[in-house]
Each structure stands twice: as C-alpha cells, then as structure tokens.
Amino acid sequence: MNTSTTTVTVVGGGVIGLSVAWRAAARGWRVTVVDPDPVHGGASWLAGGMLAPVTEAWPGEEAVLSLGEASLRRWPSFARELVAEGTDPGLAEHGTIVVGFDSADAGHLDILAGYLRSLGRDVETLTGREAKRLAPGLGSVRSGLHVPGDLAVDNRKLLTALSEAATKRGVEFRRERLESLSEVSGPVILAAGAWTGQLHPLLEHAVRPLKGEILRLRPRRGCLPPPPYTVRAMVEGRPIYLVPREDGELVLGATQYEAGFDQAVTARGVRELLEGAERILPGITEYELVELAAGLRAASRDALPYIGEVSEGVYAATGHHRNGLLMAPATADAVVAWLAGEAPPPEVAAATPARLEKERV
Amino acid sequence: MNTSTTTVTVVGGGVIGLSVAWRAAARGWRVTVVDPDPVHGGASWLAGGMLAPVTEAWPGEEAVLSLGEASLRRWPSFARELVAEGTDPGLAEHGTIVVGFDSADAGHLDILAGYLRSLGRDVETLTGREAKRLAPGLGSVRSGLHVPGDLAVDNRKLLTALSEAATKRGVEFRRERLESLSEVSGPVILAAGAWTGQLHPLLEHAVRPLKGEILRLRPRRGCLPPPPYTVRAMVEGRPIYLVPREDGELVLGATQYEAGFDQAVTARGVRELLEGAERILPGITEYELVELAAGLRAASRDALPYIGEVSEGVYAATGHHRNGLLMAPATADAVVAWLAGEAPPPEVAAATPARLEKERV
Numbered sequence: 215m216n217t218s219t220t221t222v223t224v225v226g227g228g229v230i231g232l233s234v235a236w237r238a239a240a241r242g243w244r245v246t247v248v249d250p251d252p253v254h255g256g257a258s259w260l261a262g263g264m265l266a267p268v269t270e271a272w273p274g275e276e277a278v279l280s281l282g283e284a285s286l287r288r289w290p291s292f293a294r295e296l297v298a299e300g301t302d303p304g305l306a307e308h309g310t311i312v313v314g315f316d317s318a319d320a321g322h323l324d325i326l327a328g329y330l331r332s333l334g335r336d337v338e339t340l341t342g343r344e345a346k347r348l349a350p351g352l353g354s355v356r357s358g359l360h361v362p363g364d365l366a367v368d369n370r371k372l373l374t375a376l377s378e379a380a381t382k383r384g385v386e387f388r389r390e391r392l393e394s395l396s397e398v399s400g401p402v403i404l405a406a407g408a409w410t411g412q413l414h415p416l417l418e419h420a421v422r423p424l425k426g427e428i429l430r431l432r433p434r435r436g437c438l439p440p441p442p443y444t445v446r447a448m449v450e451g452r453p454i455y456l457v458p459r460e461d462g463e464l465v466l467g468a469t470q471y472e473a474g475f476d477q478a479v480t481a482r483g484v485r486e487l488l489e490g491a492e493r494i495l496p497g498i499t500e501y502e503l504v505e506l507a508a509g510l511r512a513a514s515r516d517a518l519p520y521i522g523e524v525s526e527g528v529y530a531a532t533g534h535h536r537n538g539l540l541m542a543p544a545t546a547d548a549v550v551a552w553l554a555g556e557a558p559p560p561e562v563a564a565a566t567p568a569r570l571e572k573e574r575v
Numbered sequence: 576m577n578t579s580t581t582t583v584t585v586v587g588g589g590v591i592g593l594s595v596a597w598r599a600a601a602r603g604w605r606v607t608v609v610d611p612d613p614v615h616g617g618a619s620w621l622a623g624g625m626l627a628p629v630t631e632a633w634p635g636e637e638a639v640l641s642l643g644e645a646s647l648r649r650w651p652s653f654a655r656e657l658v659a660e661g662t663d664p665g666l667a668e669h670g671t672i673v674v675g676f677d678s679a680d681a682g683h684l685d686i687l688a689g690y691l692r693s694l695g696r697d698v699e700t701l702t703g704r705e706a707k708r709l710a711p712g713l714g715s716v717r718s719g720l721h722v723p724g725d726l727a728v729d730n731r732k733l734l735t736a737l738s739e740a741a742t743k744r745g746v747e748f749r750r751e752r753l754e755s756l757s758e759v760s761g762p763v764i765l766a767a768g769a770w771t772g773q774l775h776p777l778l779e780h781a782v783r784p785l786k787g788e789i790l791r792l793r794p795r796r797g798c799l800p801p802p803p804y805t806v807r808a809m810v811e812g813r814p815i816y817l818v819p820r821e822d823g824e825l826v827l828g829a830t831q832y833e834a835g836f837d838q839a840v841t842a843r844g845v846r847e848l849l850e851g852a853e854r855i856l857p858g859i860t861e862y863e864l865v866e867l868a869a870g871l872r873a874a875s876r877d878a879l880p881y882i883g884e885v886s887e888g889v890y891a892a893t894g895h896h897r898n899g900l901l902m903a904p905a906t907a908d909a910v911v912a913w914l915a916g917e918a919p920p921p922e923v924a925a926a927t928p929a930r931l932e933k934e935r936v
Contacts, residue, residue, distance in 0.1 A: 434839055478795055482860035485849040488842050499843035506864060 217242035222553065223398045225413060226405035227252025227387065228259075229369070229538050230531050232376035233292075233546035234403050239383035240295075241550055247380070248388045248398075249406075253373045256407050258538055260428050260509035262457045262467040263372070265289055265540045266364035268337070269310050269446055273329050277564035278517050282537055284561035285544035289365065292543040296372075299379040304371025306460065309362035310444040313345050313355045315493060319448055320357045327359055337361055349441035351497050366444050366457050369539055401527045403549055408475070408510040410532040416524045420570050421533050423475050423510035427483035428467040430505035431498065438497030440464040449490035456494060464501065466491050468536075479506045511535055521545050521565040523552065530567045578603040583914065584759045586774060587766035588613020588748065589620075590730070590899050591892050593737035594653075594907035595764050600744035601656075602911055608741070609749045609759075610767075614734045617768050619899055621789050621870035623818045623828040624733070626650055626901045627725035629698070630671050630807055634690050638925035639878050643898055645922035646905035650726065653904040657733075660740040665732025667821065670723035671805040674706050674716045676854060680809055681718050688720055698722055710802035712858050727805050727818050730900055762888045764910055769836070769871040771893040777885045781931050782894050784836050784871035788844035789828040791866035792859065799858030801825040810851035817855060825862065827852050829897075840867045872896055882906055882926040884913065891928050 220243070224235045227249030239245045249255065264270075267282025289305065296303040314323045323339075330337045338360040340348070345358035381387075395402060395413060404410050408423035433439055440458040447454050457465040469483040484506060491498045514520060514533030519541060524530045529552060531545050548558035581604070585596045588610030600606045610616065625631075628643025650666065657664040675684045684700075691698045699721040701709070706719035742748075756763060756774060765771050769784035794800055801819040808815050818826040830844040845867060852859045875881060875894030880902060885891045890913060892906050909919035 431842060434837070434841075476795070478863035480795075480860065481792060481849050481852070481862050481864050484864055485846060485853070485860070488846040488849075491842070492846070499841065499846070501842050502839035503842050503845055503867060506867070 217244070220244065220400045221246055222401045222403065223248060224403045224405060225249070225392050226256070226407060226410070228256040228405065228407055229373060229376070229542045230534065230545055231403065231405035232373060232380055233542040234405060234531060234549045235385045236376050236380040236383060237546040237550045238553060239380060239385045241554065243553065245380070245385045246388055247385060248390060248392045250389055250391045252387055252389070253377050257426070257509040257511050258369060258373055260507045261369045261539055262428060262455055262465045263367045263369040263539055264310070264364070264444055264455060264457060265367055266310050266361070266444065267540060268330060268335055268361045269312050269359070269364050270536065271326065271330060273325070275517055278537070279333070281518070281544060281561045281565060282540050284559055285541045286363070286365070288543035288547065296375045296379055299382060301375035301378045302371050303375045304368030306366045306368065308366065308443050308458070309360065310364035310446060311340065311345060311348055311358050311360050312446045313352060313358040313494065314447065315354060315356055315449070322448055323357055323359055336363065349443050349445055351438045351441065351495055352445070353493050353496050364444070367539055368459055372539070395528065401529070401553060403529050403531050404524070405531040407512040407532060410512060410530070414524050414528065414530070416567060416570055417520065417530060417532070420515055420520060422513050424513035424535065425471040425473040425476060425508060425510055426468040427479055427487065427506070427508045428465065429484065429487055429503060431464045431466060431501040432462055432504050433464070434500060434502050437500050438495070441495065445494055447490070447494050449493050452486060452490060454487065454490035454494060456491060463504070464498070475510065477508045477510060479508045483508070511538070519545070519565050520567040520570070521548055521562050522567045524567050578605070581605065581761045582607055583762045583764065584609060585764045585766060586610070586753050587617070587768060587771070589617040589766065589768055590734060590737070590903045591895065591906055592764070592766035593734060593741055594903040595766060595892060595910045596746045597737050597741040597744060598907040598911045599914060600741060600746045602915065604914065606741070606746045607749055608746060609751060609753045611750055611752045613748055613750070614738050618787070618870040618872050619730060619734055621787070621868045622730045622900055623789060623816055623826045624728045624730040624900055625671070625725070625805060625816060625818060626728055627671050627722070627805070628901060629691060629696055629722045630673050630720070630725050631897065632687065632691060634686070636878055639898070640694070642879070642905060642922045642926060643901050645920055646902045647724070647726070649904035649908065657736045657740055660743060662736035662739045663732050664736045665729030667727045667729065669727065669804050669819070670721065671725035671807060672701065672706060672709055672719050672721050673807045674713060674719040674855065675808065676715060676717055676810070683809055684718055684720055697724065710804050710806055712799045712802065712856055713806070714854050714857050725805070728900055729820055733900065756889065762890070762914060764890050764892050765885070766892040768873040768893060771873060771891070775885050775889065775891070777928060777931055778881065778891060778893070781876055781881060783874050785874035785896065786832040786834040786837060786869060786871055787829040788840055788848065788867070788869045789826065790845065790848055790864060792825045792827060792862040793823055793865050794825070795861060795863050798861050799856070802856065806855055808851070808855050810854050813847060813851060815848065815851035815855060817852060824865070825859070836871065838869045838871060840869045844869070872899070880906070880926050881928040881931070882909055882923050883928045885928050
C-alpha cells in the first residue's frame with residue numbers, strides 16, 4: 215500500500231487507538247481516528263496506569279506475561295519518542311510491591327513468587343517489616359514481593375501526549391461513533407475497546423465489557439504521604455492497587471464486574487475499594503476523595519488481547535483486559551508492521567484473532 | 576422603621592437568609608441578600624432536609640425540641656404560601672422511622688421513646704418485624720420507633736422556590752462576600768451560617784463550623800426501591816439517615832466532624848456512610864452513587880441557634896446546627912416580627928443571643 219494516498223482509519227481514541235494512530239502517522243500514513251470522545255471517553259482515561267506484567271502474572275497465562283513483558287521492554291523508547299515529540303508521557307520510575315495480610319495472602323504470594331522464579335523472573339520476597347520499610351504507612355503486612363521492573367504511567371498525561379503527538383503528525387479526528395465498517399475504505403484498525411465486538415462478526419462474542427470502578431484521592435494537609443511505590447494486594451479475594459502520581463494524587467483501583475455496558479458507580483464498589491485501601495494504607499482514611507468513576511475494560515475470552523487481521527485490511531487491536539496501557543507499544547508496533555508489510559513483534563503471535571476461528575470449528 | 580425607604584440587608588443566601596428575605600419582602604420591606612453564591616453555596620443545598628424535631632430530641636435539649644416543634648407547626652402554611660407564589664417547596668408527606676440493630680441501639684430507642692412520652696409526644700414503638708413491614712428492605716432490625724409527624728423537605732426544591740419567591744417580591748441579590756458590617760446601613764440580618772462568627776464580635780467564638788459529608792444515590796434498574804419513610808439509625812454510635820426524594824433519589828447523611836473550615840470529602844466519611852447505609856438497607860449496595868459532598872453546618876455552643884438582636888439593628892439568625900431547614904419558618908417569622916415591632920414566636924425566646932452576654936460575665 216502507498217502511504218501517501220491511502221488513509222488508515224483507526225476506530226477508537228483510547229490508548230491503543232491513539233498509539234497506533236501516532237506510530238502509523240509517524241511512518242508516513244494518513245490516519246483518521248474515529249471516536250465520539252477521544253482521549254477522555256473510555257477505559258484508558260480512567261485506568262490506574264500500571265505497567266505490571268510480572269505482578270499481574272499467574273500460572274497458565276504465560277502468553278499474557280510474555281506479551282506484557284515484550285511491551286514493557288518497548289515502553290522506555292516509546293516514552294522517549296513521545297518526549298522527542300515535545301510531550302510528556304508521564305512514565306514513572308517507581309517499581310511495584312505486592313503485600314499480603316493473612317495466611318491466604320501469604321500463600322498467594324508464595325505461588326506467585328515460585329512461579330516467577332521458575333520462569334527466571336527477578337522477584338524479591340519481603341517480610342512485613344521490609345515491606346513497611348519500603349513503603350511507610352502500610353498496614354499490618356505479613357509478607358510481600360518487590361518487583362522493581364513493574365512500572366506505572368500517568369495514563370492521563372500519556373493520553374494527552376499521544377493525542378498531541380498524533381495531531382502534530384497530521385492525524386485527523388472524526389468525533390463520531392462508527393456504526394459500520396462499510397462507511398470506510400482502506401485499512402481499518404478496530405480499537406474501540408469494549409464496543410469493538412459490535413464492529414466485526416468474528417469479535418461479536420469474543421470481546422465483552424468488564425466493568426471497573428476506580429477512585430482518585432489526594433492527601434490533605436497533615437496526612438501521611440502516598441507510598442513511593444505502586445502497592446498491590448488481595449483484600450478478601452479482591453485485587454486492590456494504589457498507584458502514586460507525581461503530583462500527589464493516589465489512584466485506587468479497581469473493582470471487576472461482569473455487568474454488561476453499565477457504567478454506574480455503585481455504593482458497593484466504592485465501599486469495597488475504600489475498605490481495601492484502608493487495610494493496605496490506614497492513613498488513607500483522611501485523604502480527600504476527588505473522583506469516582508466507572509469504566510469498561512475490553513475483556514477477551516482468555517485474558518490475551520486480539521491483535522491481528524480479522525478480514526482483509528481490517529485489524530483487531532482490542533481485548534486488552536487490564537493491560538491496555540502496558541500493551542499499547544507492542545500493539546502499535548505490530549499493527550504498523552503489518553501495514554508496512556513487515557514482521558510484527560514475535561510475542562504478538564499468540565494474540566492472533568485466528569484462535570477464534572479455531573474455537574468456531 | 577419605614578418599609579418603603581429602609582433597605583434590610585440579609586447576609587447569607589441559605590435557607591435562613593432566603594426565608595427571612597422572602598418573608599420580609601412580602602411584608603413590604605426592600606431587601607438585599609448578600610452572598611457570593613446564594614442558594615447553592617452552603618450547607619442548606621447539601622442537607623438531607625429532615626424536618627424532624629421529635630426524632631432529633633434528647634433529654635436536656637427541651638428548648639431545641641420546643642423551638643423545632645414550633646417551627647414544624649409553621650411548615651405547612653410556609654409551604655402553602657410558597658405554592659401560592661407559584662413555586663414548589665418540595666414538602667414531603669412521609670413520616671420518619673428510627674431503627675435499632677443491637678441491644679445498645681434498643682436501649683437508645685427506649686430512652687428516646689420514654690423521654691418523648693414523658694413530654695406527651697406521639698411515638699409508636701415498633702418490633703423489628705413491624706419496622707420491616709413499614710419499610711421493606713430494612714436489614715436485621717431489632718426494634719424501632721415510628722414518628723409520623725417528623726417530615727422532610729426536598730431542600731434543593733425549597734431553596735429554588737425561596738429564591739424565586741424572593742425575586743418575585745423584589746429581593747435583590749449582591750453576589751459578593753460581605754467583609755464588614757460597616758459596609759451597610761439599615762437593619763442587618765446575620766444568616767451566613769458557619770461564617771457568621773466572622774461578622775460580629777459577640778458571635779465570634781459562639782458559632783463554629785461543624786463539617787458534614789453527605790451522599791446522594793439512585794436505585795439502578797432491578798434495585799430495591801428506596802424506603803417510603805425517612806429512616807434513621809445509630810450505627811456504631813454514629814447517626815445515619817436515609818431520606819427518600821419524590822424523584823427516586825435517596826439522600827444518605829451525614830458525618831459530623833469538628834474540622835474547622837475544611838470541606839474536603841474524605842475517604843473515611845464516605846466509607847462510614849456507605850457501611851452504615853448497608854446495615855440499614857442492604858439493597859443500597861447496588862445503588863448508583865451520584866453525588867458526594869461536604870458542607871459546614873453552623874454549630875452553636877448549646878445546640879440552640881442564636882436568633883435575636885446582637886447590636887442595634889443587627890439580628891443574628893444563625894447557629895441552627897442540624898436544624899436549619901426545620902427552623903427556617905420560625906426564624907423568619909421572628910426576624911420579620913422584630914422588624915415590624917411585633918412579638919416573635921414565644922419559643923424563639925430561648926434562642927436569644929443575650930445568653931452569650933451572660934456567659935461572658
């Protein structure tokens with residue numbers, strides 16, 4: 215295809231769509247992003263911004279870990295290129311600690327640590343005392359893990375940076391909802407998150423919304439400062455995370471519900487998050503609660519995204535579940551490689567939508 | 576004083592200030608309300624809207640009960656006159672039930688019921704079963720009280736109605752903060768809530784802010800509907816109330832903190848309210864949380880407001896604590912009576928600011 219005469223249409227202005235649009239435009243393509251509310255309208259804007267393939271890992275999900283790590287390795291250069299475009303991608307340097315409070319949590323951490331070691335990953339186990347030394351103010355922690363390589367990004371800075379960089383590279387934005395692929399010609403990238411299933415028959419039952427509530431807090435005068443690491447924990451079987459931002463904000467996420475396209479913030483969700491956070495960081499009780507929100511992750515059937523051609527010239531880039539921000543660089547690289555007739559990052563192969571065809575047979 | 580040439584200045588555009596302004600203007604006075612953000616800017620806008628002197632009663636606070644009941648008796652005609660002005664004051668017909676969950680609560684309710692009966696007040700004691708029959712969906716209630724005469728008002732409808740009625744009667748609004756009484760001539764009414772202490776030396780240490788957080792929720796599709804009564808309870812020693820609105824909204828209040836002029840919504844406040852509400856009405860967990868807010872009540876030293884002349888031509892109408900909406904009609908009637916040289920409602924006598932002079936001696 216000829217980059218000067220062909221327009222690439224990206225459906226979706228979240229982190230995946232904006233990353234693909236920016237990288238494709240930087241390679242010379244004319245790109246249009248179609249989204250009724252790009253940047254702010256979807257799950258990417260609400261996310262916690264963890265770039266944490268290792269602490270998200272679990273036995274049986276090796277392909278997710280492998281793709282996540284491949285994308286994390288691309289993150290520093292991805293961020294540097296955004297800086298070179300004159301923008302601030304908001305990449306944070308701090309690592310991640312995972313803490314446990316009771317024997318069930320300790321068992322959970324033991325499984326995770328053993329699994330990661332069996333794969334040769336760098337994990338430091340912590341006593342409760344050591345965890346509290348790393349992150350003063352933690353509650354009655356029994357044990358923990360320190361994963362210095364699991365990073366975080368300020369998702370709102372990132373989306374703003376991607377939008378600015380894309381615009382500088384000539385990307386155009388059509389603020390509307392694309393109803394049908396018949397409206398566009400040329401290559402199309404389907405990156406509409408939880409709504410992507412409505413755009414292509416192969417994805418119709420493969421991508422579904424996974425609701426998540428997330429809160430944003432700020433320490434008030436006299437409060438304990440936020441922890442210097444991303445802190446994760448299971449509280450009563452629910453994963454909770456606290457991600458500190460450079461400006462003092464603390465992101466507290468996230469619930470997970472199968473609730474269709476419902477985006478209401480519920481009393482239960484907020485109460486569970488606050489209770490969980492108080493267990494992790496008791497001093498958070500006096501923080502100001504500055505934002506409540508609920509968004510819809512794009513969940514796949516097997517926790518791996520769908521990245522690849524679904525019909526001629528139509529590429530899926532969706533189903534990233536909790537990992538959209540993490541996997542944006544690898545996803546964008548894969549799509550741009552296909553557009554240019556080049557080879558994608560090898561770890562993307564497992565995410566092929568062709569596995570859906572097999573399920574059909 | 577001559578109503579046609581004298582301008583009455585009302586400092587504060589909350590429920591007290593607006594009620595005074597409307598009633599004074601209806602009696603022929605020229606009235607100016609000075610408030611940087613009338614209607615929406617203060618505690619009245621955030622309140623639950625309970626008109627509940629009986630369920631708020633407690634041994635030792637007879638003067639508060641007496642003034643509250645005197646004002647409640649004025650509420651129906653106050654509302655009718657607002658209707659006659661072409662507005663909707665939002666007065667609700669439903670009564671109040673108080674519920675208890677454990678033996679401590681049952682003891683609390685026994686004290687309250689015995690006290691009210693000793694004063695000849697109408698109180699119906701309820702078994703847990705009876706309470707749940709009145710309000711389906713209540714949690715594991717042990718006992719309760721039904722007080723049909725304790726009403727509620729949709730505070731936002733009321734404030735809007737008062738503002739409209741006042742405007743129709745020629746009241747003018749100056750959207751600014753009054754820094755000093757020397758800026759105005761003629762009679763002045765001090766109704767600036769928690770900020771009133773800054774306006775007059777006698778009130779300086781008498782009125783203080785009492786912070787309260789309050790939430791607004793809505794049932795989602797498939798949810799248990801809100802209770803048909805205002806429901807009050809003590810949960811872990813904290814008073815919690817649920818006030819249903821005609822449009823389906825449910826107001827959940829309210830925390831009480833001595834926190835100066837701080838108006839941040841805290842994690843603790845929200846968590847405590849949600850936990851308390853779940854105990855009262857377990858089905859609330861699936862409600863949508865539509866608003867979080869914190870406001871500052873004007874607390875007095877003894878739970879009674881300060882209503883009366885504090886210097887020549889300067890009248891206090893503040894310190895209403897949790898009872899501003901309830902006591903607005905009696906407060907307005909008293910102030911307008913003084914302006915006209917008439918006798919105020921007798922129950923207002925106990926609220927005289929002269930008691931502050933005595934404390935000084």
